Amino acid sequence: MSQSASDLDQITTAADAMPRGVSLWQDAWVRLRKNKLAMFGLVFLAVMILLCLFAPLLTPYGYEEQNLRLGAIPPSAAHWLGTDTFGRDLLTRILYGGRVSLMVGFIATSVALVVGVTYGAIAGYVGGRVDAMMMRLVDILYALPFMIFIVLLMVVFGRNLLLLFLAIGAVEWLTMARIVRGQVQGIRQQEYVEAAISLGLSPAAIIRKHVIPNVLGPIIVYTTLTIPNVMLLEAFLSFLGLGIQPPMSSWGLLISYGVETMEEYPWLLIFPGISLTLTLFALNFLGDGLRDALDPKASRD
Amino acid sequence: MTDLKSGLLAHFRAGILAVSAVILLSACGGGEPQLTRVEQGNIDGVLHYGNGAEPKGLDPHIVTGVPENHIVSALFEGLVGKHPETLEPIPGVAESWEISPDARRYTFYLREDARWHNGDPVTAEDFRWSWMRLLTPALGAQYNYHLFPIVNAEAYANGEITDFAEVGVTVLDPFTLQVDLREPAAYFLQILDHYSAYPVHRATIEAFGDLSDRLTPWAREGNLVGNGPFRLTEWQINSHVRVEKAETYWDADTVQLNAVVFYPTENLVTEDRMFRDGQLHFTAEIVLDKIPVYQAEQPEIVRIVPWLGSYYYMFNTTRPPFDDVRVRKALAMTLDRDLLVESVMQGIVDPSYALVPPDTLGYFPPKTFEYDPDAARALLAEAGYPDGEGFPEFELLYNTQESHRRIAVAIQQMWMRELNIPTQLTNQERQVYLENQDNLNYDVSRRGWIGDYVDPTTFLEMYVTDGGNNKTGFSDPRYDEIILREAPATLDRDKRYELYKEAETILIEAMAILPIYTYKTKHLVDPSVKGMPPNIMDHYNFKFISLEPVSDQG
């Protein structure tokens, strides 16, 4: 009860100085920490990314280094995960393959992100007939059997890494657009936005300063959940022979090689398979955790 | 809540039990040991044959692939056949034949009891009409060139003449056919056992449309009428093709099988499984990595024999740096073929230093170079790229398939290690890859060639100047002279082979192609199969095959 006026001043000034969103983020982080599965996902992901990033420093073998006389051998002291039919070290190939898979995952997702967020934000913000038309287009595209088109695209135009990114990104942006549009629409109707408009701020500024920070939450969540879908799609295409081409390898490609020889050399299938599965697990758990943490209204209670 | 939970859990447990029961029951299937398909087939006289890809069609004048070949050769029969072991010509529909002294006129005497599956007799007119169909331009038959040795056949196929009467095929009487060649072709009889020269049933084809219309359903189950030892009874796409013994066949007494079922087995691993589960008597291929295992444990079922096929890379000699013969030779001399064959291909092919496979009906190709990385480096330096410096990056093209990839990857490494040359591997699927070759739109490309008949010409004729199958830009006048004029006119086989050696030496010295290996065919064959001796054309006449259950064998 005996707080001096200056203390009170300090407290209130401090409270005013804090930007509005911090408590939401801190709050979310606390919630996330409590979710064991999500934390496992985060840690695993970080470790995997580091391992793949520093692959050249970690293994003594080149990823294309053959040892034809050795052939395929099961895990041993010299080769922790065994070798393939060319005598190439599997651990090395998994790490390098992980680079490609993760890179495709992140880049293609970024494509989807940029396109989807822009599209959805514009539609949600502008509203009215423009919004209706834009979402109609999304509905039509949503109805298309994309898998069929992607197979066709890759067969027709050959296996081009850039095309791969575009094709995959083109499938995933739709969901992002829908989500962003919904969120933006909700925010658009808030009073503070109306106030900003009447104050004369340009739509671009409003979107930048008010809208996007507030949709950041769901965007992060769905981005984290899109990455595994993208990685799956790339693996699927590579498995069919339409995605990543040798000499590059990705986990999908390693798995397809492993399937061919799975009876004699099962480790060639199992280890890449585990790498892919666990990484997808991690991403999905993390994404779910983020969703629960940032959007307390959904599920749980 | 507990009430509900235990209730639901109980249901859940019951569900799991039910599902497991279903799985176990369906897997057990009854309790008594069932006969495998192969065992049942041995009893019934039905051969189960792994055939590779799904056949695209069964019209002998239209099809172009090996899987189609197998089925078509069971359903139809040509003038002559091939001896199962020596591959020399034996009588087919033609009982006997006469060759004139200048080897330009062949007269075939057809047997009078040869019948189509609907009972109609097979006549000389059938052959004349069928060959006319093969040569009809509008049909677009891709093997029409097999009959080009016949007088005016090529002109008819190009549309230069339109009256087939001018072509050198004459029906002397219902069972005598006379053929005139524009120049002697020593291998002509061999060609006649190729499916493009088979007869087709005129009435059937005409019932469904014009003879040049390839889209009619005449070659389907229920419609197809052939003249071979078997007739078509079932064809379910991606499932199987079944042919059954034809009682109308003139030599039906020799035929011991009652039926043959052909299975599309594109996936080698699955085919292997099928064989081990007792579902196939014969596989089209053996999985590479399993070969050592089979050879160690069950050598009697493994059949690996030389095949009339050559696997090589070809150079686009119109594009630098491959317009320089020294570069080409350097690349060729850096390949350790023995290592490649042994480790990458598990020893199931033979290293090759030429184009034509050895022992092609007695022909052995010359060897003009060796594995010599040092000499290769010297050559490369001479060409202006010492230690690979300044060598432009180039693409090695191959069509998407595991074995091609393995070889390409290994060779890429060899070139890098020995010559310090970076190779970019590019794989495309077949259609694109073929088109790029046609348009000379490549640097170095994989090539494979399977001979159509047992004579070196089937390989060597590819590389004449501007040959449709050349695709490398190679051209040499002496080579053309030998292949187009001198050799076909030389009837003495030994002398002819000497000429071929000379031509082949020219080709390899120019190194327009980079030989790698010659094929062997690899099959798994169930011990109950008899009458299927291995041969270089991998050709089996189903009329000579029989099945003997293993327990009955001594």
Added chain:
Amino acid sequence: MWRFLGVRSLQAIPVIFVVITVTFFLVRAAPGGPFSNEKAVSPQVQAALEAQYRLDQSMLQQYFSYMADLLRGDLGPSFNFPGRTVNEMIFQGLPITAELGFYALLVALIIGVLAGVIASLKPNTAQDYVPMSLAMVGICMPSFLLGPMLVLIFGIWLDLLPVSGWGAAPGDKVLPSITLGAMYAAYIARLSRSGMLEVMSQDYLRTARAKGLPERVVVIKHALRAGLLPVISYLGPAFAGLLSGSFVVETVFQIPGLGRFYVQAAFNRDYTMILGTTTFLATLIVAFNLLSDFIAAWLNPRLRYQFQKKK
């Protein structure tokens, strides 16, 4: 209600039209025609081949003749299988893929709904985590990994089930169905779980409980119906996914269905086959989406009412 259905159906038509047109020009733009062959053919033969298949006409001409045939229901001859039409190949592969899809969906529904409902009853406990983690396996293990692993374990090591074919040997339908259904089981589990959770705390359920109804009745009679609504809406996209998933499963297990035809046709540049299958599949997907939207609307009175109000 009918107006709703009518409007949605009309919207579907431009979609299909776009699909056909885009596919047509995409496929023709491809390098490598259907007749490229290892053994070269003379120009005359090439010309004759092209004439037979109308490839010598201009692109636009071909397009219009194709559309004209399409309106009559004729999808044209297959390029790769002369003597067979696309219609007949589609109708040969369709029953098999349909059966595969049906079993997969059955697997997905049974496992998914069970897992999701059980998990929703005790959120944040082991009863929740375990089924949902298992369900996650379905999402994180792609079918081309799960399939071969199942084959390895059950077909090769334990030798319990056949590893290929469909209907050829007893029990050969088990592994492919499970492989294809696994992913959808996972999504359905998640959907039913969240749907149930949302519904379980609703007011009208509280009322039912207050009335003294036993919990089992509350769940089955009231909660399930509303809680599974998201599952019903999901069936449309699930169907599309099943069809494309069949590409891989049919290839891995050597099943002669429509998915495998499609992949083969794409690789072989069988123009008519690609076009025909794409059109057919797209139409099916659109129709199925329509159906599931319709059912969802019917089950959800709020949605239905909303549309009627919009007049």
